[in-house]
Amino acid sequence: MENASPININHSQNRQEYISQVVITAGQMRDIEGRIFAAGMPVAALMEKVAGLITLRIQELFSLSRNIYRVGILVGPGHNGGDALVVARELHFRGYEVWIYSPFSKLKELTAQHWQYAQSLGISCYETLEQLPNCDFLIDGLFGFGLERPLTDAIASAINHFNEWQKPIISIDIPSGLHTDTGEVLGTAICATYTLCLGLWKLGLLQDHALEYVGKAELIDFDIPFADVEAILGNTPKIKRITRKTALASLPLPRPAVTHKYKAGHLLLICGSRRYAGGAILTALGARASGVGMLSVAVPESLKSILVSHLPEALIIGCPETESGAILQLQLPENTDLSSFNAIACGPGLTREATPIVREVIESDRTLVLDADGLNILAQLGTIPTLQQRQAATVLTPHTGEFQRLFPDISDAKHDRIQAVREAAAQTGAVVLLKGARTAIANSQGVVWINPESTPALARGGSGDVLTGLLGGLLAQAATKQLPIENIVATAAWWHSQAGILAAQERTELGVDALTLTQYLMSAVRIQQC
Numbered sequence: 107m108e109n110a111s112p113i114n115i116n117h118s119q120n121r122q123e124y125i126s127q128v129v130i131t132a133g134q135m136r137d138i139e140g141r142i143f144a145a146g147m148p149v150a151a152l153m154e155k156v157a158g159l160i161t162l163r164i165q166e167l168f169s170l171s172r173n174i175y176r177v178g179i180l181v182g183p184g185h186n187g188g189d190a191l192v193v194a195r196e197l198h199f200r201g202y203e204v205w206i207y208s209p210f211s212k213l214k215e216l217t218a219q220h221w222q223y224a225q226s227l228g229i230s231c232y233e234t235l236e237q238l239p240n241c242d243f244l245i246d247g248l249f250g251f252g253l254e255r256p257l258t259d260a261i262a263s264a265i266n267h268f269n270e271w272q273k274p275i276i277s278i279d280i281p282s283g284l285h286t287d288t289g290e291v292l293g294t295a296i297c298a299t300y301t302l303c304l305g306l307w308k309l310g311l312l313q314d315h316a317l318e319y320v321g322k323a324e325l326i327d328f329d330i331p332f333a334d335v336e337a338i339l340g341n342t343p344k345i346k347r348i349t350r351k352t353a354l355a356s357l358p359l360p361r362p363a364v365t366h367k368y369k370a371g372h373l374l375l376i377c378g379s380r381r382y383a384g385g386a387i388l389t390a391l392g393a394r395a396s397g398v399g400m401l402s403v404a405v406p407e408s409l410k411s412i413l414v415s416h417l418p419e420a421l422i423i424g425c426p427e428t429e430s431g432a433i434l435q436l437q438l439p440e441n442t443d444l445s446s447f448n449a450i451a452c453g454p455g456l457t458r459e460a461t462p463i464v465r466e467v468i469e470s471d472r473t474l475v476l477d478a479d480g481l482n483i484l485a486q487l488g489t490i491p492t493l494q495q496r497q498a499a500t501v502l503t504p505h506t507g508e509f510q511r512l513f514p515d516i517s518d519a520k521h522d523r524i525q526a527v528r529e530a531a532a533q534t535g536a537v538v539l540l541k542g543a544r545t546a547i548a549n550s551q552g553v554v555w556i557n558p559e560s561t562p563a564l565a566r567g568g569s570g571d572v573l574t575g576l577l578g579g580l581l582a583q584a585a586t587k588q589l590p591i592e593n594i595v596a597t598a599a600w601w602h603s604q605a606g607i608l609a610a611q612e613r614t615e616l617g618v619d620a621l622t623l624t625q626y627l628m629s630a631v632r633i634q635q636c
């Protein structure tokens with residue numbers, strides 16, 4: 107299986123794209139910073155540059171042409187506090203009313219110098235909370251990527267106090283109190299309205315449990331040299347954000363002028379039961395939207411007519427069913443066996459009665475997506491030994507509950523989803539897509555893609571079924587083109603979310619039922635292509 111293709115970072119026009127993909131840990135940022143300083147960049151000069159860019163962004167967000175603003179600046183003991191003090195000074199010169207608050211008796215040297223200079227300019231600097239007047243917004247420079255120990259006592263209560271103010275808070279680099287890598291709350295954390303992440307995206311900002319603290323995240327690019335990033339990350343970063351550009355690059359567009367339906371991929375969906383008929387319809391509609399050349403859908407016989415009425419273009423295969431209406435046996439049309447398909451997606455709505463069918467597709471040599479009951483059955487069969495028998499590519503698409511059933515020995519799924527999904531892919535050899543607010547995808551070589559934009563409108567029954575169909579359809583098309591599986595999986599996750607975002611914009615977050623979502627898939631791509 108091909109690994110992530112290297113990003114060519116030697117052309118300046120690629121910088122923006124590269125920077126928007128790369129995700130780093132605190133340790134990597136420290137190493138990159140160390141190289142920049144060792145090469146001769148003065149620490150104070152870099153702080154000035156970064157804080158200048160932060161100031162410009164704050165001026166855009168809270169323009170004096172609209173209002174007179176009183177700003178509270180929260181200053182920590184390290185260089186995050188130093189950044190905040192430079193911002194305080196600049197906002198003071200620009201005409202903002204600035205108050206500085208820092209409860210720390212000991213500041214790093216550069217930070218202490220900026221504190222002293224701010225005081226000399228007549229900016230009010232306070233050490234106790236009560237002295238700080240009511241402000242229109244706050245700038246959080248308490249802690250950046252240097253925070254490693256849980257916050258306690260006075261500083262923890264101060265953070266809780268500021269959160270209660272319900273004023274906009276702009277966090278510099280990362281909301282203070284979040285762990286830079288896991289996004290975990292270390293005691294307590296600032297609930298930011300905006301997070302201005304410095305230089306390169308920090309991993310913790312893309313972890314699900316950090317999202318309620320992060321607010322709207324933006325990157326402040328301060329021209330970190332490529333050579334320094336490359337020296338630390340190599341030219342194929344291990345953790346990447348899925349971008350519009352990378353996602354669109356894996357879509358099977360444009361179609362060649364001369365082609366036919368089987369060249370555009372043949373997908374077999376195996377889904378549904380009498381109890382869960384809707385899941386089969388949604389999965390099939392997701393597959394339809396992928397543009398797949400030929401769609402076959404195996405369902406229990408009693409679902410055949412309803413599937414035909416929703417998808418007249420698909421070949422609906424009615425299978426013998428159990429007493430309770432699950433598929434009893436895969437009964438493919440004459441002259442067809444599993445090798446007739448470019449990809450198989452199996453699971454939504456099957457019920458656990460369909461174990462023999464799941465076993466059969468796992469034993470096949472076809473690219474396989476397992477979801478929902480396909481995953482529950484796999485967990486019962488024994489995830490790792492069962493998948494070790496597979497010769498072809500496998501994609502698992504669990505939500506957190508399914509993930510824990512599949513990988514009970516990976517304890518990290520709730521604390522560090524990125525590490526968890528990476529371990530799961532390494533143990534199974536499969537591409538694993540862990541669903542969530544920030545869906546993460548890993549391959550067995552340890553490369554991870556994170557979907558950085560989505561909407562809670564998707565937290566709704568059936569939206570995962572749509573993803574399974576969409577992904578299956580893309581994989582079937584990709585199989586004829588030799589595109590890397592993990593790139594297709596990332597594209598499917600991105601596309602699904604973009605459709606959710608578009609639908610939520612037009613219909614509110616309450617208006618994105620799974621059927622509606624399928625109707626937005628096409629327009630989401632069309633808009634993004636423009």
Ligand SMILES: NC(=O)C1=CN([C@@H]2O[C@H](COP(=O)(O)OP(=O)(O)OC[C@H]3O[C@@H](n4cnc5c(N)ncnc54)[C@H](OP(=O)(O)O)[C@@H]3O)[C@@H](O)[C@H]2O)[C@@H](O)CC1
Nearest residue numbers: 139153183184185186249250251252253254255256257279
């Ligand atoms: N790299 C870059 O690209 C650039 C980086 N820049 C900025 O530097 C920031 C990183 O700065 P940093 O390394 O000084 O760490 P930071 O997060 O400010 O705090 C560490 C301090 O907190 C203290 N401390 C820790 N835990 C604590 C606790 N529980 N309770 C109380 N104290 C605690 C800890 O003390 P110690 O552990 O030594 O006792 C230490 O003094 C970065 O986020 C960005 O804003 C820009 O200026 C330029 C470009």
Ligand SMILES: Nc1ncnc2c1ncn2[C@@H]1O[C@H](COP(=O)(O)OP(=O)(O)O)[C@@H](O)[C@H]1O
Nearest residue numbers: 541542543560561562564565567568569570571
């Ligand atoms: N809070 C959220 N923000 C963004 N996307 C979400 C959120 N919650 C769920 N999703 C997405 O919605 C889909 C839900 O899938 P799943 O849990 O399998 O639902 P179902 O089985 O009902 O179809 C996944 O693609 C997931 O990433």
Ligand SMILES: [K+]
Nearest residue numbers: 249278280282
């Ligand atoms: K901060």
